[in-house]
Amino acid sequence: MNIIVILVSLVVALLILVPLLERYQHTLGLHKMQRYSKYVLPLIMVSLIIKLLYMLWYEG
Numbered sequence: 001m002n003i004i005v006i007l008v009s010l011v012v013a014l015l016i017l018v019p020l021l022e023r024y025q026h027t028l029g030l031h032k033m034q035r036y037s038k039y040v041l042p043l044i045m046v047s048l049i050i051k052l053l054y055m056l057w058y059e060g
Helices: 001-037 040-058
Strands: none
Touching: none
C-alpha cells in the first residue's frame, strides 16, 4: 500500500513540476542553476545517512 502512495505522489509531482520547469526555465538562467546544483549532492548524502541511521535503529 505504501508503494502505491509513493508512486502516485511521484507521478503527480512530475505532472506538476515538468510544465512549471519548462515554463520558467528561461527566467532561471544557467548561472542560478549552477549555484543551486552545488547543494544537490550534499543533500543526497545527508538523506542517505539519515536513512542508514533509521535502518540501523528502528529496523534492526
